[in-house]
Amino acid sequence: MDSDDDFMSPVSSEDDILPDDSDNDDMSGAEDFDFDDEPDPDLGMSKDFERKKKVAYDISFKVFQPTDIQRQQDELVNEVNMILDISKEEAAILLRHFRWNKERLIEDYMDRPHQVLEAAGLAQTAARLPRLETIPGFVCDICCEDEEGLQSFAIKCGHRYCVDCYRQYLFQKIREEGEAARIQCPSDGCNLIIDARSLDLLVTADLADRYHELLTRTYVEDKDCLKWCPAPDCQNAIECGVKKKDLDKVVPTVSCLCGHRFCFGCILNDHQPAPCELVKKWLKKCADDSETANWISANTKECPKCNSTIEKNGGCNHMTCRKCKHEFCWMCMGLWSEHGTSWYSCNRFEEKSGTDARDAQAKSRVSLERYLHYYNRYANHEQSARLDKNIYIKTEQKMVQLQKESGMSWIEVQYLNAASQALQTCRQTLMWTYAFAFYLARNNLTEIFEDNQKDLEMAVEALSGMFEKPVSELSNVKVEMLDKTSYCNKRRVILLEDTAQNLAEGLWTFNVELTGAAAPSGPSARR
């Protein structure tokens, strides 16, 4: 099948192995899987058609660095500044007010400029550079100081306060409350917003830096198609067009220039193939103690009289409740007195009340076992991925060692790095396949899925095994390892393509409700 070539294309495989190896700023398409693995030979003109078909799960994305983000904002501000003939400060405040929706701003402003200015906190206009003033007889309304020569400041509204109070106010807002875009005049009831230029005049350099940082942050946070890379110390933002309502159809995994791979939908680490909502359910299930309850119902019974929970700790079926002294048979839950001494032939076994109790017990036991089956595999891969990470750290030492011992060059030992990266990503995927499988209702597709899962798992374990060989043997298995690495990556792509396609087409059936769009945890409310 020629689809194999697709899998080995530099786009899908190389980026998976060495996500940060690219000098190219534009990472779009790195995860843009090619789903047509059965190309139709008859449709020579099908390129456009395929493009259209792909839109449903198009998860192309771009990585923006801090300078890009600043530049984009500046461009928008300049544009609005020119179109609407207002100062850059005002343009910036208006844009933030309109959550950086330039079109809506311009349209609204053209229609009713005064209302727009008022709503954005730009009511009065007086074209004057902000400056400090000393006014005779001035009393600061905040601190009630009235000494001679007190420096004071006011923005356009004219509400004048002493410089110290103004500074204290801004410090409080920026440092304590993390506010930037909507800092209003300190006057009661005045909603005029303090612009960046006034702020720069008043506060110390580091506070101004923080202020601008917060302003930049609002740009990313206001835009639904932008999200910060959640990796620690990473300042990049990712742009991706996948909407919240599509999250039941697609798992929008993106990878930042810093190498961090995460889901654009929920910001958690890459959790392909499981959709966000299943991930949320799964993590909740694993985190809360609902399984404790399961254990209790699988291992204990309730006293038929007082309902105290009882764990059987001895062999005898003649139970006496510690609390109410009720005597009953553990087997059939019936009264012990009716058993006489012949408990072992428990003749009340078929009684209705007894069967119901036993059915409920059996059911909960099965569900517990099912959960544990998936959980153990999930947890195992999670742990193995952690261990593999340790190996990754040791890899570098191994590579140096290998260069010394076998006389290989740096580039020749890169296969170890590639193998280590592959292990990480594949385990990450395997881990989530088990959470995914837990929620999967059985049908023909699940068999294919399980086969794919099994293949990937075997390949990963084989590669993992090779990795643990002593350094002296590593150079002998180079070719084998290279093959295994690319095989692992290939199996992973196959598995993910299969699940993603079925997800996009709505072919999976889950044993829980997937609401998708009905989970509106929209952008966090801004103050």
Next chain:
Amino acid sequence: MASQKRIAKELADCTTNPPAGMSISLANDSDVHKWHVVLDGPPDSVYAGGKFGIIVSLPSEYPFKAPVVTFATRIYHPNITNDSLGNICLSILKPENWKPASRLLAVLEAVRALLIEPQPDDPLEGRIADEYRRERKEFEKNAKTYVTRYAKGPVKFDVLAAAAAAAPASNTSS
């Protein structure tokens, strides 16, 4: 300190020219950051005839941070917690609305206005808010019962003592 001068001025304004139906004093003379306010239940409201103790605590960052206002006297009201804490929901006190130029006088006026006109759409006690909206008669009856039970006699500001005293008070007053 800047805040000392401001607080002293506000206190002087409030004591020489107190807002309607209120008397204001310091919890103890050495600390201007804790005020005791006795508020007479507004005449045309269900709280008429009651005397309510209100504690106003000014944070050290005042006036850059909003004061904290609590009811020391228990009160049956949609926007005030129905417990010994007496927390109050007042938009002017929220961090995003508080301005350093806002005055305590305005805060106290707002509290009084809240007694005259509760805001059931922004409740702290959902059940009382519901009752206020749907069964006004029942609400008024309950509010008045609370007034006779808790808001008669000398006002106590020690929240814990007030809470402790409140329980037996129900026996003696009803």
